[in-house]
Amino acid sequence: MVRVLVSACLMGERVRYDGKKLPCNSAILKKWKDEGCVVPFCPEVAGNLPVPRTPAEIITGTGIEVIAGDAEIFNKNGQDVTVSFIRGAREALRIVKEMQIKMAILKDGSPSCGKTSIYNGSFSGSKKPGKGVTTALLEKNGISVFSENEIQKAATYLETIRA
Numbered sequence: 001m002v003r004v005l006v007s008a009c010l011m012g013e014r015v016r017y018d019g020k021k022l023p024c025n026s027a028i029l030k031k032w033k034d035e036g037c038v039v040p041f042c043p044e045v046a047g048n049l050p051v052p053r054t055p056a057e058i059i060t061g062t063g064i065e066v067i068a069g070d071a072e073i074f075n076k077n078g079q080d081v082t083v084s085f086i087r088g089a090r091e092a093l094r095i096v097k098e099m100q101i102k103m104a105i106l107k108d109g110s111p112s113c114g115k116t117s118i119y120n121g122s123f124s125g126s127k128k129p130g131k132g133v134t135t136a137l138l139e140k141n142g143i144s145v146f147s148e149n150e151i152q153k154a155a156t157y158l159e160t161i162r163a
Contacts, residue, residue, distance in 0.1 A: 001037055002161050005096055005104035005138075007113050008040040010148050015042035019052035024148045028155050029105070041095060043112040043134040047088030049081065056081050058111050059121040062130030063089075067137055073111055076123050085112055089134040096143055102161055105154050106135055108147035115147035 008015045011033065012023035032038045045051065054075040061071030067089070072082045089112065096104070106113035114132035119125070135145045146154035 001035075002158065003037050003039050003099055003101050004032060004154070004158065005041050005092065005101050005106075005143075006032075006038050007105065007107040007110075007148075008042040008045070009107055010105065011038065011040045013040060013042070015045050015051055017044070017051075017053050017055050024151075026148070026151050028151050032158075039095065039099060039101065041092055043088030043092050044085065044110075045088070046091040047084035047086070047112075049084050049088075054079070055123065056085070056111055057119040057121045057123060058130070058133075062118060063111070063114070063133035063136035064131060066133045067140065073133070085133045088112060089137040092134045093137055093141055093143075096138065097141075101143070103144040103146065103154060103157060104135075104138055105146050105148060105151060106132070108149060115145055115150070 010024040012021050054077050056073050056075040058073050065071035073085050075081050108115050110132050112132045112134045115135050117127040118130045120128040138145050
């Protein structure tokens with residue numbers, strides 16, 4: 001069976017920084033879940049961050065620079081949480097390798113999972129183009145990552161993998 005790594009928050013799990021549920025109401029994700037091919041995962045929880053937790057943002061750069069050691073992630077209280085984000089990203093990579101997962105659907109905007117955008121590090125709610133840490137690490141290792149806004153594109157890709 002082909003499996004898909006999916007941000008646990010998109011599956012309705014209470015793993016977000018604010019502890020709230022914010023599921024993605026996608027018929028495609030529901031079908032995949034019913035088929036048993038969804039592997040829900042939250043890199044921030046896997047990195048030992050609590051729920052709820054203080055919001056965190058990549059201060060300068062993107063997840064690509066965090067992976068390279070050229071940027072850091074701080075929470076709104078000024079605490080460096082870079083190690084937790086990297087730990088969670090590495091755990092995501094371990095899982096996709098172990099389960100031979102080829103694709104992921106991750107929550108855009110997140111400092112872990114952002115695919116096209118992340119918050120800009122000012123804690124003002126403003127975003128900038130860029131990838132989160134987990135997305136950057138997965139893509140660096142050949143995993144195709146899609147955001148929750150690209151589920152139809154992901155479904156098309158999944159069909160090519162299944163063929």
